[in-house]
Amino acid sequence: MRVADLADRQHGVVEYQQLRELGLGEAAIQYRADAGRLHRVHEGVFAVGHRKLSRAGHLVAAVLACGKGALVSHITAAVLWNLISRSTAAIHVTVPRSKKPRIDGVTVHLTRQLPDCDRAEVDGIPVTSVARTLLDLAAILESPRLIRAIEQAERLRVFDLREVEELLARSRGKRGAKALRAALAEVAGEPPDTRSPLEDGFRDFCRERGIEEPSFNVMVAGYCVDAAWPSQRVVVELDSATTPASTPSRQTEKGTRSYRWRASRSCA
Numbered sequence: 001m002r003v004a005d006l007a008d009r010q011h012g013v014v015e016y017q018q019l020r021e022l023g024l025g026e027a028a029i030q031y032r033a034d035a036g037r038l039h040r041v042h043e044g045v046f047a048v049g050h051r052k053l054s055r056a057g058h059l060v061a062a063v064l065a066c067g068k069g070a071l072v073s074h075i076t077a078a079v080l081w082n083l084i085s086r087s088t089a090a091i092h093v094t095v096p097r098s099k100k101p102r103i104d105g106v107t108v109h110l111t112r113q114l115p116d117c118d119r120a121e122v123d124g125i126p127v128t129s130v131a132r133t134l135l136d137l138a139a140i141l142e143s144p145r146l147i148r149a150i151e152q153a154e155r156l157r158v159f160d161l162r163e164v165e166e167l168l169a170r171s172r173g174k175r176g177a178k179a180l181r182a183a184l185a186e187v188a189g190e191p192p193d194t195r196s197p198l199e200d201g202f203r204d205f206c207r208e209r210g211i212e213e214p215s216f217n218v219m220v221a222g223y224c225v226d227a228a229w230p231s232q233r234v235v236v237e238l239d240s241a242t243t244p245a246s247t248p249s250r251q252t253e254k255g256t257r258s259y260r261w262r263a264s265r266s267c268a
Contacts, residue, residue: 007048009124011057015064016044041065042103059125062091062106069096069114072127074107074136080122081130082156083137083149085197094128094136109136117163131163138183139176144204146183151200154187198238202227 002022007014019029032038038046042065047053053061059080063070071077074092078084090107096114118132128136130153138146153159164184171177194200194216206213214227220235227236 003048010064011060011124012049012053013041013045013047013057013061013064014038016046019046042106056123056125058105059091062093062103063126065103065106066093066095066101066108067097070094070126071114071119072125073109073133074128074140077127077133078137078149080125080127081133081153081158083130083133083152084145118167129163130158131160131167134164135167135171135174135176135180137176138180142208143179143183143186144207146179147187148200148204150183150187151194196238199226202236202238 003014003019003024006018006022016029024032029038033040033046038048039051041047041053041058041061045061045065047057047061059072059076063072070093072080072092073094075084075088076090076092079086089105091105092107092109094109094111094114095101096111098110100108100110102108114128118129120127120129127133134146134150134153137149141149150159161184164180168177168181194203199216203213203216205211212229214229214236216227217224218228218230219225220228220230225235226238228234
């Protein structure tokens with residue numbers, strides 16, 4: 001029962017040393033593996049009862065396989081915090097050590113230290129804090145996506161500027177620090193006026209193609225439109241990817257053109 005309780009808290013997985021601490025000897029562990037009660041996920045990490053694991057189970061298994069102090073990080077942590085909407089199949093884990101373990105399906109990042117202030121937990125999964133996650137993202141994401149992640153953290157009310165500034169103060173010279181400072185400055189000078197990921201995607205679409213950025217959610221002829229260029233008298237209504245793209249719609253007011261734009265993967 002103690003093994004089952006532990007597995008339940010860890011999304012279905014346990015680690016070899018944890019089993020030993022619960023009083024199981026090597027023979028008992030091997031017996032359970034032979035009987036199909038333990039299934040190897042990584043070296044020294046087992047799924048309890050069956051092989052099928054949830055995404056959360058695979059994340060915990062990766063952390064356990066990487067050893068003491070490891071945390072889900074980078075893109076994987078950003079998805080876990082709901083800062084970005086999608087990730088690669090690989091699981092990213094940061095480990096506070098000098099030697100990188102090799103684990104199938106896991107991208108391991110080394111760091112000199114992971115202080116307690118950089119640690120957090122989401123749904124029982126050890127993960128880098130929001131501040132540390134943003135710093136890690138800054139090293140690998142282009143500016144528009146990084147800005148969008150910061151804005152999403154603000155919407156979810158998990159963004160703490162003081163924590164980010166303290167992290168940057170002790171991360172001088174660290175990869176990503178300069179990019180994160182620049183993104184913070186841009187966000188501070190331009191409060192987000194978008195209301196949905198689709199509008200965020202359209203903003204990125206414009207930025208990446210050198211198109212003048214529109215105003216979002218503004219009133220035109222008595223209607224609140226998704227995006228508009230008032231000086232050019234152009235408005236854009238944004239449809240979800242499930243809605244077929246349409247041809248230009250009727251004019252909303254004399255001299256104002258209205259178009260529909262459909263989000264695509266290349267613009268997200």
